[in-house]
Structures are given as C-alpha cells and as structure tokens.
Amino acid sequence: MIKGELVRALTVKDAVGVGLGAIIGAGIFVVTGVAAGVSGPAFLIGLFVAGVVATFNALSSAQLAAVYPQSGGTYEYGYRLLSPAMGFSAGWMFLLSKLSAAGVVAIGFGSYFYQFLPLISPVFYSVGAVILLTFANYFGIQKAGKLNLIIVSVTLLALLYLFVGGISSVQKENFVPFAPFGFSGVAESAALLFFAFTGYARIATLAEEVREPEKTIPRAVIITILSAVLLYAGVSVVAVGVIGAEKMAASSSPLQVVAESLTAPGIHLVVTIGASTAMLGVLLSQILGISRMFLAMGRRNDLPGFFEQIHSRYKVPFVGIIFTGFVILLLTLLGTFEFIVRSATFTILLYYSITNLSAIRQPKNQQLYGKAIPVLGLIGCLMMSIALPWEVITSGMVLLLIGFGIRWIIKRSNNKRSLEF
Numbered sequence: 001m002i003k004g005e006l007v008r009a010l011t012v013k014d015a016v017g018v019g020l021g022a023i024i025g026a027g028i029f030v031v032t033g034v035a036a037g038v039s040g041p042a043f044l045i046g047l048f049v050a051g052v053v054a055t056f057n058a059l060s061s062a063q064l065a066a067v068y069p070q071s072g073g074t075y076e077y078g079y080r081l082l083s084p085a086m087g088f089s090a091g092w093m094f095l096l097s098k099l100s101a102a103g104v105v106a107i108g109f110g111s112y113f114y115q116f117l118p119l120i121s122p123v124f125y126s127v128g129a130v131i132l133l134t135f136a137n138y139f140g141i142q143k144a145g146k147l148n149l150i151i152v153s154v155t156l157l158a159l160l161y162l163f164v165g166g167i168s169s170v171q172k173e174n175f176v177p178f179a180p181f182g183f184s185g186v187a188e189s190a191a192l193l194f195f196a197f198t199g200y201a202r203i204a205t206l207a208e209e210v211r212e213p214e215k216t217i218p219r220a221v222i223i224t225i226l227s228a229v230l231l232y233a234g235v236s237v238v239a240v241g242v243i244g245a246e247k248m249a250a251s252s253s254p255l256q257v258v259a260e261s262l263t264a265p266g267i268h269l270v271v272t273i274g275a276s277t278a279m280l281g282v283l284l285s286q287i288l289g290i291s292r293m294f295l296a297m298g299r300r301n302d303l304p305g306f307f308e309q310i311h312s313r314y315k316v317p318f319v320g321i322i323f324t325g326f327v328i329l330l331l332t333l334l335g336t337f338e339f340i341v342r343s344a345t346f347t348i349l350l351y352y353s354i355t356n357l358s359a360i361r362q363p364k365n366q367q368l369y370g371k372a373i374p375v376l377g378l379i380g381c382l383m384m385s386i387a388l389p390w391e392v393i394t395s396g397m398v399l400l401l402i403g404f405g406i407r408w409i410i411k412r413s414n415n416k417r418s419l420e421f
Helices: 014-024 026-067 074-082 084-116 121-138 141-169 182-205 213-249 255-261 268-301 318-334 338-361 370-388 392-420
Strands: none
Touching: 014 182, 014 213, 014 255, 014 268, 026 074, 026 182, 026 213, 026 255, 026 268, 074 084, 074 268, 074 338, 084 121, 084 141, 084 268, 084 318, 084 338, 084 370, 084 392, 121 141, 121 268, 121 318, 141 213, 141 255, 141 268, 141 338, 182 213, 182 338, 182 370, 213 255, 213 338, 268 318, 338 370, 338 392
C-alpha cells in the first residue's frame, strides 16, 4: 500500500459504460418529473438545450483529458491552465456535489429495490449497496468496470422496453398547453436537466486509468453524451405523451407512473428493476470518480496527503475509496443535508465553467474542436446559473468559501510540519 501510479485498464467500451452509468440514473427517473413541474411539456425544450450545452462541455472535457490524462479531471486542468485557486474550486465543488448526489442515489436505490423485494427496510438495501459497491471499487478498476457494464446493460434494456411499450400510447393532447410557465420555466428546466447529463465527465476524472487516452477518451465521451441525449429525449417524449406533465410533476418516480398506465407485459416490474440498477450504476460511478478526486487533491496537498496512497496489488486509491464509502454511508443513514443538495446544481455549473475556461486557455495546437466549442459551453453554463434561484447560488458560494478555509488549514499544517523537520 504505497504511493504510485494507477493502471491503464479501461477500453472504449468500459469508458462508455462508466459514463452512461453516471448519467442514466436519478436524471431520467426523477429529475424529468421535477423539470416537468417547472415548465410543463416544454421541459422537452429544456432537455434539448441542456443536451446541447452538455455536448459542448463534453467536447471541452474530452479535448482536455486527451492532453492531460491524469486523475482529477477539471481540478487538474484548472491548476495547469488557470490557477491553483480555480483548480481547487473545481475539485472542491466536484466532491460536494457528487458526495451529496451519491447519498441521495443510495437512498433512492433502497426505495426502488424495496418495491421489487419488500422483505426488509429500504435503508438496509441502501446500506448494503454502498458496502457492496465500495468493495467492488476496492478490488480493482477492471472488476468495477465489468460490474458497471452489467448494471448499465440492464438499465438500458429497461428504458428501451419502456420506450417501445409506450410509444403507441402517446396522446397529442398531453402536450397542450406546451409552455404554461413561459421562457423562465424552460430556462429553469434546462438548468435542472443539465445536472442530469453531467456524468460524462466521469471518464475524464478516470483518465489515468484509460488505455490510449488521447484516442479513447474523445471517442468515449462523444458516444456517451450522444447516446444519453437520444435516450433521454425518447423516454421523455413517451412519458409526457402517456401521462402528461402534471402527473409527471406530481410523482417522485414519474417513469413508474408511466409504466402503470401501459399494458405491455411486465413493464412495471421491468421499470422498477431498471430504476434500481440505474441507481446502482450512478452510485458505482460516483465512488469511482470521488475517490480519484481525493487522490488528485491529496497529491497536491489540497487535502491530506494520505489520500494519494495507491494499493500495491489492486492499483486503486484505496484510502479515497474507503473514505468515500464511509461518507456516503453516513449520508445514507443520517439523511442528506438539504443545504448541500440544493446547491449541487450551482456547484456543478461552476465546475464546468472552469472546464470551459481551461479549454479556452489551451494552446491552439491542442484544441481538437476549436475555441468556439468551449466558449459556447461557458456561455451556456453562465446562462443556466443565472436561471437558478438566488438562495441556491448563495449557498454554493458559502460552501466554496468553507472549502478554501479547509484548504488554508491543511496548507498551514503542512508548512508547520515541514519547518519542524
């Protein structure tokens, strides 16, 4: 158990699986209902806008990761191309948003799986999932990658079955009125749904474990984001067309309400299983990404140095994995902190703003897609930030200041220790 290098084991297929596992979860099964509540059927326009901005950001991430294939993603790019403060901001916001999201997802898995197998309390299912997936991450990236592909395959098949089983039941009148809350509703739905797309960056965060990163990462990111946009669009159109935006907004599990309205054989059971595996996929990818961010920030002493230790046999950041699992377990048992969860959308928009700024600063010969892509991605992130409630922005800034306070304490402690020796 030493400091060292990670092993490059992920292929294009594995990387796409990790990206889809991170995206296809609470976004499609929960956030679509929330978005329908703020904009009506016009959340489909918000979905399109979010998908376009997410694509710009995905290309910026791919361009950067191909040149800087190290763990940490935007944290690393911010440090190298902007400033240590910008890099730290990206890393800290990533940790906050993904840890809080992981707690929500773990609780969500317990609720969904309980519907499938109501034998014990949902919280026991949640705890079991966190422990199982923490161990899956501990024993090597290859094992975690194979498990992730199985989980993602089940989720994709369930959503495809819902789409095929529901397309014939779509009713035009469910799309009228189309935009009852006007432009502001569409803008807010775009910001909400953008958060649902952001898992594609998990590939960049794991760049140090990808084979031939300069080729694999751009391919995997593009395949992932395009697949997710098409899947979200198809399922969302069916959902609105079958039950309408009001019923979607009234439920915390809108796709299950859709399934209950359809007559396809076993469709409700299939969607329940798909929702369960979707939550598992997101949780697995969250542990992967968060532990690698702890590794990257430990290497630069923005967090305690013990996070940079890599297991001598399994070649994983084992301290980061164990700590990540522990924090998620606490959030699962104690309940997630609403203060952090509510600011998660703002924190991730700030994260991707730094991604785009870093891509803009890249030398011209490194820009695979030109400067226009990150410029448009940055504009999209800033516009969606403005659409968020002011209290969400304020809470996000408070969390950022807390992070800089913790960083100052760690740096000061390290300096004192070095002077003593």
